[in-house]
Structure formats: structure tokens, C-alpha cells
Amino acid sequence: MRKDLSVYSTVDLLRMIRDAANDDDDFAYEADICLFRRWRDGIDLDPLIELLESKITGERLRGAYYLGEAIPRGDLKGAAEKLASDSLAYCRRTFVGYMTNTGLYSEAIAVALADRMLDLDQNVRIEIINWAVYTTDDRFADFAQRVESASADRAAEKPWGESDAKRALRGLSIARRLRDGEAVAEIRKTTSEEDSNTFDYFQVFTSRLEHYAERRKTSASTAAAGTSTGYDEFEVGVLGEEYDNLGKLKSVLW
Numbered sequence: 001m002r003k004d005l006s007v008y009s010t011v012d013l014l015r016m017i018r019d020a021a022n023d024d025d026d027f028a029y030e031a032d033i034c035l036f037r038r039w040r041d042g043i044d045l046d047p048l049i050e051l052l053e054s055k056i057t058g059e060r061l062r063g064a065y066y067l068g069e070a071i072p073r074g075d076l077k078g079a080a081e082k083l084a085s086d087s088l089a090y091c092r093r094t095f096v097g098y099m100t101n102t103g104l105y106s107e108a109i110a111v112a113l114a115d116r117m118l119d120l121d122q123n124v125r126i127e128i129i130n131w132a133v134y135t136t137d138d139r140f141a142d143f144a145q146r147v148e149s150a151s152a153d154r155a156a157e158k159p160w161g162e163s164d165a166k167r168a169l170r171g172l173s174i175a176r177r178l179r180d181g182e183a184v185a186e187i188r189k190t191t192s193e194e195d196s197n198t199f200d201y202f203q204v205f206t207s208r209l210e211h212y213a214e215r216r217k218t219s220a221s222t223a224a225a226g227t228s229t230g231y232d233e234f235e236v237g238v239l240g241e242e243y244d245n246l247g248k249l250k251s252v253l254w
Contacts, residue, residue, distance in 0.1 A: 005034040010044040014051075035066065042074035052079040057088065064094040071101050077109070084112035089121035096127040105139055114146035117168045118154055125171060126201050132175035133202075134212060140179065147172045170194060178202060181213030 005013065017031045038044060048070075051063025064083060067076070083095035096116055099109060116128040132143055147168055155165035170193060177187050184206060188199040202209065 005031055006038075008034075010035065010038060010047045014047055032066075032069075036070040039066070039070040039072035039074075042072065045072060045074045045076060048072065049076065049079045052076075053082060060086065060091060061088060064088075064091045068094045068097055071098065077104055077106070080104075081108055081112060084109075084116065089119075089124055092116060092119060092121065093124045093127045096124065096131050100127070100131045100134065110139075110142060110146060114143060114150050117147045117171050118150060118164055120164075122195055122197055125195075126198055129171050129175045129178075129198065130202075132172070133178045133209070137216070140175075144172055144176070166193075171198075174198065178209055179213065179216065181210065181217070184209070 008016070013031050013035055017028050020027045020031075039048060048063060048066055051059050052067060054060050054063065060083075063079075067080060067083075080095055080098050083091040083098075086092055086095075096113065099105070099113065113128060113131060116124055117132075119125055119128065132140060135143065151165035151168045154161045154168070157164075170191065174187055174191065174194065178184070184199055184203045188194075188196070
């Protein structure tokens with residue numbers, strides 16, 4: 001019977017996982033789960049931050065994996081923000097996904113998110129469009145202005161600036177149309193320049209998109225009537241969890 005892994009320190013668990021990577025998949029999995037539970041409670045985050053800020057590619061990738069899987073509570077905003085401009089697309093994608101799931105938003109995060117709409121990696125592009133689809137109306141309006149401004153700056157660059165800018169604005173348009181409840185198939189039909197992978201991804205989540213679009217309509221109707229659903233008082237992540245403006249869960253997730 002395997003010893004209770006919770007008795008080990010976080011540093012020891014990370015070392016043991018690394019050492020057992022090729023020899024004991026079951027142990028690595030159990031140790032990962034132990035770390036996830038610890039970090040989800042905001043316990044002992046320093047080793048995770050060290051991985052995220054490491055200059056060693058493998059360690060940074062490992063940290064990004066943990067960040068995306070554990071979605072830790074606690075002050076990780078600074079470390080997560082650094083992933084936004086990482087040379088590794090996986091890290092940039094993890095940054096966007098983390099902001100989607102936590103609801104964190106600030107001036108620095110807003111700038112970084114807008115820049116990601118200009119990202120040339122297709123997976124990062126899908127992730128940032130996904131963020132834009134599910135964010136609140138106020139944040140989307142702010143995001144749209146930033147993307148349009150960044151696109152104008154990029155268009156002035158040569159030789160590929162104009163192409164990059166058009167691609168970013170096209171992504172913004174796709175996000176806006178999805179938010180408004182337009183069918184993925186219709187957007188695909190009228191946006192032939194877009195990579196088909198973008199639409200293939202969102203097609204899988206048709207029911208969720210329809211539900212979100214309906215909720216936004218309900219929110220708009222109640223606001224016009226002088227009442228409020230409160231939807232714009234917090235960020236709603238893809239998982240449907242409710243966060244306040246500090247990215248803290250309004251209900252218990254784990």
C-alpha cells in the first residue's frame with residue numbers, strides 16, 4: 001500500500017514526480033492530484049511560481065500545465081501574466097485559459113489579452129476568441145477597443161502588419177457574432193478566410209454558446225426594465241463558475 005502522499009512537501013513531491021516520470025505513471029498521477037488539491041486551497045504556491053518563472057523551458061512548460069489543470073487559489077496573477085508573452089505557444093495559451101477560468105482582469109491583463117488576438121498560433125487564437133465570447137459585456141467592450149487599437153498599430157508595420165491586423169479584427173468579429181447568438185455554421189459560411197479549426201472547435205460547444213447568448217439577452221431585457229440579473233458584476237468562466245472582480249470564487253468550486 002502506497003504511503004499517504006500528503007505527508008510530503010510540495011518540493012519533494014515535484015522532485016519525486018520528475019524522478020518517477022518514466023517508471024511509475026500511477027505514482028506520478030497520484031502525486032499530481034495531491035498537488036492539485038493543495039494548490040486549489042492556495043497552499044504552498046511558491047514552488048509553482050518558481051516553475052512558471054523559470055528560465056528553463058521544460059520547467060516553465062511543467063508549471064503551465066499545473067497552472068491550467070489546478071487553477072490554484074492565491075496570488076498567482078503576476079506569474080501567470082508573464083506567460084502571456086512567453087515564446088512557447090502552450091504557455092501563452094495557458095495564460096488565456098487561466099484568465100478565462102479565474103475571471104481575473106486588470107490593466108496589464110487587458111493589454112496582454114488584446115495582444116493575444118494578434119497571436120499567430122492557431123490554438124492561442126482559439127483560446128482568446130473563447131475568452132472574448134464568454135467575458136462580460138463591459139470587459140468585451142474594453143477588449144474590443146484594445147484589439148482595434150493594437151490592430152491599427154500593427155497595420156502600419158511592414159511587410160505583414162496589414163495581414164495580421166485583418167486576422168485580429170476577424171477574430172474579434174467572430175467573437176462578437178458568437179456572443180450575439182449567431183450560429184457557428186452561418187459564421188463559417190460568411191468568413192471563408194478563417195481557419196476551419198476555429199469553427200470546428202466552437203461547433204462542439206453549440207449548446208453552451210446558445211445558453212450563454214440567451215442569458216445575455218435575458219440580462220439585457222431585465223436591465224431595460226430597471227432590474228438586473230447581476231451577470232456583469234462578476235466574470236463567468238467557461239465552466240460556469242462565478243467569480244468576483246478579484247477572481248475569487250463566489251461559490252465553492254473544489
